Amino acid sequence: MISNRKRPRVLSTDGHSSVSNDTATNSTNLSDTPPFSHHHHHHHSQQSQQQQQQMPILSDTSTDSSNSSFSFYKPLLKSSKIESSMFTNPFLSIHDRNGIQLPEYGDDDDNEEDEEDEISDNVLDNDDDDNYAIEDDDEEVDEDEIVDIEDDDDDIEEIDGFDNDDDIIFIEQRQLPKRNSDSLLYDTQALEAYNKFRSNKNNNNKKKLPPARIKKQRTNSLPQLPQAKCIYNKLPNYILQGPKLGNIRTNVIPHQLNLPPCVDESGHYIVKPNTLFANRFIIIKLLGQGTFGKVVQCFDKVKNEHVAIKIIRNIQKYRDAAKIELRVLSTLKKFDPDNTNHCIHLRECFDYRGHICIVTDLLKISLYDFLENNKYIGFPGSQIQSIAKQLIRTVCFxxxxxxxxxxxxxxxxxxxxxxxxxxxxxxxxxxxxxxxxKNDKRPVKFSKILSLTDIYVIDFGSSIFDSEYHSSVVSTRHYRAPEIIFNCGWSFAIDLWSVGCILVELIIGEPLFKTHHDQEHLHMIQKISGETIDRKMVLMCKKQGHKVGEYFDDNCRLIELEEPKFIQSVAQLDRIDKFISKRLGINLDLNLSLEENYDLNRDNQEEDDDKDEEDDFDENKILFYYYFVDLLQSLLKINPQERITAEEAMNHPWFDLGTIDEGIV
Structure with a gap:
């Protein structure tokens, strides 16, 4: 749900829970793995395209959703050839882009008129009458069970677990493809680096590590953060093509007519601890409050356990939005009854005194709350990898x-x-x-390290089905994708942008884009991405007369900032690889090869006389963060058609690399 960045403490809980963490340790012969270049969103395989074509239309409304498409990003054939030697970064996907013409940047006046004619057909009509989403831009809108798959090729995957609907008929049993790509590397350079990493071999011209350091290097017997090794089983199309869920019926809980008023002037339920709620629950405490309503911790007298209840405001537009949330939650539970994909699970729902109530599991505090309690010390790289794998798997699902x-x-x-x-x-x-x-010269000595990193994604109050109506403004400002700012239509790619912002925050301890102004935000985005904002996005924005178009000149270039505060905040940023490496105290440059990054850090290490002997050059650390930053760069592409997809992100080689740090206990 959209909320102000004043960081409301939502869903912080104290309930007891336990975690069962299974691991999947599949050993794959990398020499038998054919090199495979990493594709972007508009380079899907033919099979993926067929799957998308067979995706059911999850809509029971007649509302047009044309603004969820990106027709202005149609790839054009190009006969010119790109020299792959010019691009040393193995995952920029330029190696396989010989037949595609990227969006051109510049001020070609001859083509501008044609571009505007083409864009005029794609301009989206904004419907201000939206009962399903909150569009107040001034008020900033503001699970991990590892599935073990047997290695026996003769085994047939059981799919009966999906049959929760009588309308779904299984004609035949077929073996589902194993989607665990964690042990695969898709690029020749990455493969060489990985094999080198595994075999602990050093070139003759490199400094030999002492035996103690060699033992710490990753080998086949060294555990590689097992909680990061997750498996995702993609749902077959014939399962997804079952009938779509309609509106979920909510039972009305009867109540006495002579009860005192329970709603304030804003439509919020008045929460009173230690009182009876809906004739069944005892309210323990308020967990959080937002635009949608309130979340309370309750004790269920029937099931004798603690739960979380989301009490929606007694206002019609929020009740309508809650119906969409219930459809989403019911769909998630239908297709993932065992909750292996880290989404909050719906227990039940009911209507009490005009308030729709959604009952879910009671979880612990959020990632932000843990950061805050830990003085904003970033998570260890190994735990960020585990959280990222689960989060991306959730988005993929x-x-x-x-x-x-x-x-x-x-x-x-x-x-x-x-x-x-x-x-x-x-x-x-x-x-x-x-x-x-902290801009402090005194290093921190101790940090709180999570014992387990199991996560669950919550708050589907503003979630939508892609085939249905799209509000013009979504996402909290700091995690808002550029296509939303431009009001040029958005789709699945906005979730991947948000994931990139989250991963950066987990490692540096603060939001990447600390802003509440569109102009400052766009300058930050352009600085972090290291590329010019797409000309066609700007032209489309200008064509609609959107206010963001005023921040660009006639050549579709960002106008220089004048506000000193904005200038200072943008100056603190840099291209994502340089920005992250500066924060981490290492040197990373995605324009250089991996070997060149080794040499760069080795030279800097030798020049720094202040380094302790135990801080000698660590090749493994450079390898780990080199691919981490490469993933971030793919997630933070300005053009949504060039941004990595969730399925592609799951297959990124970073998840095949381990690191030894505080997160490995």
Whole structure:
């Protein structure tokens, strides 16, 4: 749900929970893995295209959803050839882009008129009468069970678990493809680096590591953060093509007519601890409050357990929005009854005294709350990798069902278990990130380290089915994709942008885009991406007469900032690889090869006389964060058609690399 960035403490809980963490340790012969270049969103395989064509239309409304498409990003054939040697970064997907012409940037006046004619057909009509979403831009709108798959090829995957609807008929049983790509690498350069990493071999011209350091290097017997090794089983099309869920019926709970008023002037339910609610629950405490309503912790007298109840405001537009949320939650439970994809599960729903109530599991605090309680010290790289894998798998599952979350942020990612232990910080990257955040010369000595990293995504109050109506303004400002700012139509890609912003915040301890103004935000986005904002997006925005078009000149270039505060905030940023490496105290450049990045850091290490002997050059650390930053760059592409998809992100080689830090206990 859209909310102001004043960080409402939503769904922080104290309930007891336990975590069961299974691991999948599949060993794959990398030499048998054919090199495969990493594709972007508009380079799907033929099979993926067929799957998308067979995706059911999840809509029971007649509302047009043309603004969820990106017709102005139609790829054009190009006969010219691109020299692959010019692009040393293995995952920029330029190697396989020989037949595609990218959006051109510049001020070609001869083509501008044609472009405007083409765009005029794609301009989206905005419907101001929206009962399903809140569009107040001034008020900033504001689970991980690992599925074990047997290695026996003769086994047939059981799919009967999906048959929760009598309308779905299974004609035959077929073996579902194993989607665990964690042990695969898709690029020759990455394959060489990975094999080098595994075999602990060093070139003759490199400094030999002492035996103690060699033992710490990753080998086949070294555990590689098992909670990051997750498996995702893509749902077959014939399962997805079952009948779509309609509106969910909510039972009305009777109540006495002589009860005192329970609603305030804003339509919020008046929460009173230790009182009876809906004739069944005892209200324990208020967990959080937002535009949609309130979330309370309750004790269920029937089931003898604690739950969380979301009490929707007694106002019609919020009741209508809650009906969409119930459809989304019911769909998630239908297709994932065992909750292996980290989404909050719907227990039940009812209507009490004019308030729709949604009962869910009671979880722990959010990622943001944990950061705040830990003095904004970033998470260890190994735990960020685990959280990222689960989060991306959740997004992949949602997108397979045609659902867009639209409001992913650290506040909406809850921990199943928030227990921790205090450890002395030994990683130079964590220390550097904290010093850069606090602008303090005194390094932090201890940090709270999560015991387990199981997460669940919550708050589907602003989620939609892609085939249905799209509000013009969605997402909390700091995690809002550029296509939303331009009002040029948005779709699944906005969730991937939000994931990129979340991962950056987990490592540096603060939001990447700390702004509440469109002009400042666009300058920040352009600085972080290292590329010019798409000319066609600007032209379309100008054609609609949107206010954002005023921030660009006649050549579709951003007008220079005049506000000193904006200038200062943008100046603190840099291209994502340089920005992250500066915060971590290492040197990363995605324009250079991996080997060149090794040499760059080795040379800087030798020049720095202040470094302790135990801080010698760590090739493994450079390898790990090089691919981490590469993933971030793919997630933060300005053009949504070039942005990596959730399924592609799951297959990124970063998830095949391990690191030894405070998160490995």
């Amino acid at each position: 949602l997108h397979d069902l045609g659902i867009i979350h639209t409001d992913l942020k650290p506040e909406n990612v809850l921990l199943k278990d928030d227990s921790y232990h205090k450890l002395k910080i030994t990683s130079s990257t964590m220390t550097s990130a904290y010093l850069a955040l």
